[in-house]
Amino acid sequence: MQEKLFYRILLAVVVLGLFVTLCHLAYCVYAYQHCSIIYFIGKELW
Amino acid sequence: MKKTIRQLAILAAAVLCFVAFNGSMYLLLTGRLSNNFSGTSQAGMLDVAKYLPHEEASDLARIETDFTLTGELPVLDGAAALVPVYAAIVDNVYPVGSVTYEGGTFSDDNYYGENFAPDSKMQYKNTVRGYKAIVDGETDILFCASPSAEQTAYAAEKGVELVYTPVGLEAFVFFVNAENPVDNLTTEQIRAIYGGTITNWRDVGGADRIINPVTRLAGSGSQSAMDAFMRETKIARKSLFAITGGAIGFSFRYYMDGIVGNDRVKMLSLNGVYPSAENIADGSYPITVPFFAIYRTDNDNPNVPLLIDWILSEEGQTIIAESGYVRIR
Numbered sequence A: 001m002q003e004k005l006f007y008r009i010l011l012a013v014v015v016l017g018l019f020v021t022l023c024h025l026a027y028c029v030y031a032y033q034h035c036s037i038i039y040f041i042g043k044e045l046w
Numbered sequence B: 001m002k003k004t005i006r007q008l009a010i011l012a013a014a015v016l017c018f019v020a021f022n023g024s025m026y027l028l029l030t031g032r033l034s035n036n037f038s039g040t041s042q043a044g045m046l047d048v049a050k051y052l053p054h055e056e057a058s059d060l061a062r063i064e065t066d067f068t069l070t071g072e073l074p075v076l077d078g079a080a081a082l083v084p085v086y087a088a089i090v091d092n093v094y095p096v097g098s099v100t101y102e103g104g105t106f107s108d109d110n111y112y113g114e115n116f117a118p119d120s121k122m123q124y125k126n127t128v129r130g131y132k133a134i135v136d137g138e139t140d141i142l143f144c145a146s147p148s149a150e151q152t153a154y155a156a157e158k159g160v161e162l163v164y165t166p167v168g169l170e171a172f173v174f175f176v177n178a179e180n181p182v183d184n185l186t187t188e189q190i191r192a193i194y195g196g197t198i199t200n201w202r203d204v205g206g207a208d209r210i211i212n213p214v215t216r217l218a219g220s221g222s223q224s225a226m227d228a229f230m231r232e233t234k235i236a237r238k239s240l241f242a243i244t245g246g247a248i249g250f251s252f253r254y255y256m257d258g259i260v261g262n263d264r265v266k267m268l269s270l271n272g273v274y275p276s277a278e279n280i281a282d283g284s285y286p287i288t289v290p291f292f293a294i295y296r297t298d299n300d301n302p303n304v305p306l307l308i309d310w311i312l313s314e315e316g317q318t319i320i321a322e323s324g325y326v327r328i329r
Helices: A003-034 A037-042 B002-028 B039-045 B080-093 B126-135 B149-157 B187-195 B221-230 B240-244 B253-260 B277-281 B303-311 B314-322
Strands: B076-078 B141-144 B162-177 B211-213 B246-252 B265-267 B288-296
Touching (some): A037 B162, A037 B246, A037 B265, B076 B080, B080 B303, B080 B314, B126 B149, B162 B221, B187 B221, B246 B253, B253 B265, B288 B303, B303 B314
Parallel strands (some): B076 B141, B211 B246
Antiparallel strands (some): B141 B288, B162 B246, B162 B288
16 A cells, blocks of 8 residues: 555544544533433443 | 555554544443433433323322312422422312323423423423423412522512422432442531542442542522532532542432332432431431422412412322322421
8 A cells, every 4th residue: 555545544544533533522421411310320330 | 565464454453442432432421321301211201191180090199188279270380300299289179171281292492391281280391491480470389399599599580579388398319320339428428529529439438439429400409409408518520530430419219219210220328317208207317308389479369379278288298298208297
């Protein structure tokens, strides 16, 4: 694989990964503020 | 060839990093978040349709009484936890046909799925919007816990004076996951946990795990009760990592035990006393709070004081007790 092509693919993977992670974090913040705390605590892993 | 393998390994490692991070976050957090405003989860918290007055299948306390309201019927509204109480009052003393439930459809504009007709004498707006409705004159009697500072300020701003009549007792409870080894805390330990002084379950006799002190929506009945419980101690901002720790939350006893009934959480004893109906009634449980029938002083509906008097009578108090709460008289 040519260096240029490799860096382009790597950049695309990182950008896509960051985008998905940011969306996931944003959903978490929203859902945490509005979730049922009884269910949240009930599903805790011990 | 070696170069290509190295490049592919780097790409695979990058993908794996994101997968591992998001996967861990899902296991620790996202998978546990049930959106309270979605139809399914809200119905699981309180299905109003189970408490509709004058429906044979409804889960309501019923007594023999000669008291019946006629004429201008007061509109009743209240907190989620008190729906069984005021629905039972309507069921026992309001004429059939005074409640029109059109079926709850949960949506962004209808968070609680309530869908009573505008002329229905029973409504369900829950605490935050219920307080606004009583101040704005849309409701005659509201059944709720103590108001928050904002709700009191809203009434003052509108020049509205409210009468708070205590009609029953309820325990303010703290709960944890059923697998959490801690069964009892002192009131001072709880203030220290929410105040940020105690941050690990190990410090209160539990496992070596961060404590995640969970709070509620500002203005909700339970958050207002928590603010009052904390007294001068300010609820501390918790660390970001606390979200992955063992959580502690608070609520009202009957809402947890009688309405939601989730057996994966357990209520904690406080100062060694479990929040049972007996311990609330005899005053040994340390945080017992009254709940109120609230109305505007300028409400000239003669049925409002009549109904309040009946709620405080032997018959009304029996309804309170049979609805799962503790009588105040």
